[in-house]
Amino acid sequence: MALPRLLLIDDEPALAAFVAKAADLCGFDPVITNEDGEFRDSFRSYRPQMVVLDLGMPGMDGVELLRFLASEGFEEPVLIISGFDRRVLDSAFRLGEALGLQMVGPLEKPARLEELEDILIQVRPSLVP
Numbered sequence: 001m002a003l004p005r006l007l008l009i010d011d012e013p014a015l016a017a018f019v020a021k022a023a024d025l026c027g028f029d030p031v032i033t034n035e036d037g038e039f040r041d042s043f044r045s046y047r048p049q050m051v052v053l054d055l056g057m058p059g060m061d062g063v064e065l066l067r068f069l070a071s072e073g074f075e076e077p078v079l080i081i082s083g084f085d086r087r088v089l090d091s092a093f094r095l096g097e098a099l100g101l102q103m104v105g106p107l108e109k110p111a112r113l114e115e116l117e118d119i120l121i122q123v124r125p126s127l128v129p
Contacts, residue, residue, distance in 0.1 A: 003029040004049035004127035009039040009065065010081070011057040015109065019052055019081065022113060026120035036060040040068060048076065049127040055082040055092055063092060070099035077123045080106035081116075 006028040010016040013034070020030040031046055033039040036059070043051075051069060055062030062080065069078060078101045080092055089106040096103040104119055 003027055004124065005046055006030045006050045006052060007033065007039070007042055007046060007048035008052045009033045009035075009057070010052075010054040011035070012054070015054075015081070015111070018113075019111070019116065022116045023052075023120060026117055027124055028120065036065070039065065043069075043072065043074075050077045050079070050123065052079045052081060055080060055084055055088065063095060066092065066096045066099055066101060070096075070101055075102060076127065077102050077104045079104050079119060081109060081111050082106065083109040 006023045008016055008019055008030055010019065011034050016032045016034065020032050023030040028050065031042055031048070033042050051074065053062050053065050062082065066078070078096055080089060082089055086108065089108060093103050093106050104123055107115055
């Protein structure tokens with residue numbers, strides 16, 4: 001049986017590996033990207049069932065990615081994991097909802113494994129690859 005695809009963008013390799021491992025343990029097929037163009041190309045070719053993104057990365061803005069996902073008609077869960085303070089996370093979460101995205105989380109860095117697994121386990125049953 002195919003696993004739901006999870007596309008992740010983060011510029012911190014250790015955190016990206018941590019999230020990918022948690023996703024794998026929770027029954028996802030994770031793909032890691034670390035820059036905007038790679039994320040967009042992977043999104044279009046891989047068409048994930050879930051997206052995990054970092055808001056703050058060099059040379060790009062997570063808000064732009066939320067707009068990209070909305071413009072692509074993405075209707076699956078979007079999880080923000082970021083080092084920004086809670087107000088920024090909540091603001092980005094509300095923007096995602098306003099754009100029509102199915103927002104889950106958000107999680108502050110450093111994300112705790114239990115919190116991340118809780119979210120992944122919660123959304124996993126609703127995703128059909």
